[in-house]
Amino acid sequence: MSKKDYYEILGISKGASAEEIKKAYRKKAIQYHPDKNPGDKEAEENFKMAAEAYEVLSDADKKARYDQYGHAAFDGAGGFGGGHHMNMDDIFSQFGDIFGSAFGGGFSGFGGGFSGGGQRRVKGSNLRIKVKLTLEEIVNGVEKKVKVKRKVQAKGVTYKTCPTCNGSGQIMKVANTILGRMQTATTCTTCSGSGQILDHKPSGADAYGMIMEDDTVSIKIPAGVVDGMQLKVSGKGNEAPGSNSIPGDLIVAIEEQEHEFLKREGENLHYDLYISIAEAALGVSKEIEAVGGKVRIKLDEGIQSGKILRLRGKGVPSLNGYGNGDLLVHVNVWTPKKLSKEQKEFFEKMLNDENFKPSPEKDDKSFFEKVKDMFS
Template sequence: MSKRDYYEVLGVSKTSSEAEIKKAYRKKAIQFHPDKNPGDKQAEENFKEAAEAYEILSHPEKRQRYDQYGHAGVGGAAGGGFGGAGMSMEDIFSHFGDIFGGGGSFFGGGFGGGGRSSRRVNRGSNLRVKVKLTLKEIAEGVEKKIKVKKYVECKSCNGSGAKDGSSFSTCSSCNGSGHVTRIQNTILGQMQTSSTCPTCNGEGKIITNKCTSCAGEGIVRDEEVITINIPAGVAEGMQLSVSGRGNAARRGGVNGDLLILIQEEEHPELVRDENDLLYNLFISIPDSILGTAVEIPTIESKVKVKIDNGTQPGKILRLRGKGLPDVNGYGRGDLLVKINVWIPNNVSKEEKKILEKLQASESFTPKPSIHDKSFFKKVRNFFD
C-alpha cells in the first residue's frame, strides 16, 4: 500500500513554515489521540501517520530529502523500514514534550485513558554509513550486507542494566512517575510546572544492583551485520534512513536510526546526467562518410547501433529507455551518444596523396550548417 503525501497528511502546503507544520500536527494529534478515541483503530493509524509526517517535515534535512526524492529519500522501501515507518507508540509519545510541553497525555485523563505516564524514554543515537554503488546496482536496486560497529543491547541483563534483571526500586523523588511537579507563587497566582526527575533521569526507577557487563547502562559495544535493500534510481549524495537500526538505547529505550549515504562508483565508459547516461563515441573518417555499425555499451550489455553514411561530428543518437530508472518510479532515462570523428595526427605518404586528392574534390568542400541548440542545452557541461 502506497504512503500518502506527508503534506497532505498534515493538511499543509510545501511552502508552509515550521510553525505552521507544528500547529497542523498539534491539531491532528488532538483529533486522533488514542485517549480521545478509545478502541478506534482507524484513529490510532491516523495518529501514527500524522506523527510520522511530522517527524519528517519538522526536520530540515529530512524534509529536504523528502521534497527531492519523495518517500524513497526518507523511507518506505525496504531494509527494515525507512524513515518514520517503524515508529512505535512509545516513540511517538517520547517526542510530545516539544509539542505539548509535557507528557504523552494532554487530556488530563479526561478521555477514558486515565492519562499516560510521562516517564522518559531513552533514545539511541543515529549512525551514518557510506555505501558505494555501481551504475548497474543503481539501475536495478540492490541488497547490501554491511558490518556496523554500534551499541547493542547487553545480553547479560537483556538491556535492563540490572544484574539479575529485577534489581530495581521505585524512585522516591518522583514516586515512579519520572517527573516532579513544583508549585510557585507569582503575582498572577500559583503556577504549576512539571520537569524530568533529576534523581532517576525520568525513568521512575533506580537500579539497586548494576549489571557488571554493561555497568548498568544496558548496552555494550559490538558489531552487527545489517541487511539493507536500496531502491533503484538512487543518486550520489542521497541519504536513506533505516528506522531502529542505529545505536541501541540505554536500558530498553528506542533505538536510533541507521543513515545510509549513497556514493556512486565511476563507470569506465558511461557518465550519469540525472537519469540519462552519456557516452562519447569515436569513429573514423571513412566510417563517418560511408556509414558503419558499432557496439555501444549500456548498463546491462552492449547494443549494436547503425551509423548512417554522411554522419556529421557532434550528432547525438538517443537510445530511449537505456538510462537509469527514476527513484520515484516516474519512467526511465535515455542513453545519449555523441558522435566524434577521429582525426589521425600522422599519415603515411600514400595516405597523404589520397587526402590531397580528396581535398580538391567538391564533395569535401565544407557546407554551412545549423547547430542543434537542444543538444548544447542538454550536455553543455559534459562534451566541451
C-alpha cells in the same frame, strides 16, 4: 502505512511555512489523540499518518526530497524513510512536547510511550554509515549486508525504578517569581528521564549496563537512489538502558562510485563514442557500454561529430516509478594527429573536393542547440 499525500494529510499547501506545518500537525494530533479516541483504530491510524507527515515536512532536507521524488524518496524494505512504520513510542518520543500539554502530559493507550506520570521512553542514539554503490547496483537495486558495532544491553542486566523521580523521569520544581509560584518539570538527572536506574550490572558492562556488539544488518536499497541520499533502517542503531527503552536507527548515506565509461545525469546516462574519419564517412556498426552489458548501434554514413543518439529506457530507473531514463551516445569524430606521407597526399587532394567541404543542412543543429535539447 498509507501512501496518501503528506500535504493532504495535514490539510496544508506545498508553500506552507514551518510554523503553519507545526500548527496543522498539532491540530490533527489533538483531533486523533489516543486519549481522546480510546479504542478507535481509525483514529490511531490517522494519528500515525499525521506524525509521519510531520516528521518529513518539518525537516528541510526530507521535505526537499519528498517534494522532488514523493514517497519513493523513502521507499525500501527494513524501515526506510521519513516516518514510515512509526509506532506510538516513536511518535511520543519525538513529538510529544507539541501536544502533550493538551492532555496533561500523560498517555495511556496503544502500548504507551508515556506512563501516567509523563514518563518518556528513552530512545537509543542513531548510528550512521556510508555505503558505496556501483552504477549497476543503483540501476538494478541491491541488498547489502553491512557489519556495524552497536551498543546493546548486556545479557542479564536488570533495572529498577529510579528513587529520585519514582519512575516518572521528571522532577517537579516550584519557584517563586514576580508572577507568583510557578511549577516546572525538568528531566531527572539521576536516570536521564528513563525512570529507571541500573540494578544488576553483568561483567564487562559499562555503568549503564551496556556493551558493544558486532551486528550484521541487511539493507535493501531501491533502484534509482542518488549520491548523498540518506536511508533509514529503523531499530538498528544503539540500544538505550532501561527495560522500556527502544533502540535508535541506522542512517545509511549513499555514495555513488564513478563508472569507467558512463556518466550519470539524474536518470539519464551519457557515453562518449569516438570514431575515425573513415568510420564517420562510410558508416559503421559499433558496440558501446551500457549497464548490464554492451549494446550494438548503427551509425549512418556521413554522421557528424557532435551527433547525439538517444537509446530510450537504457538509463537509471526513476525513484517515483515512472520508468527509466535514457542513454545518450555522444558521437565524436577523431582527427588523427600524425599522418603518413600517403595519407597527407590523400587529404591534400581532398582540400578542394566538394564532398569534403562543410555544407551543413538545416536539420544539422549547432552545438548550442544540441546542448539546449539535451537539457530540455
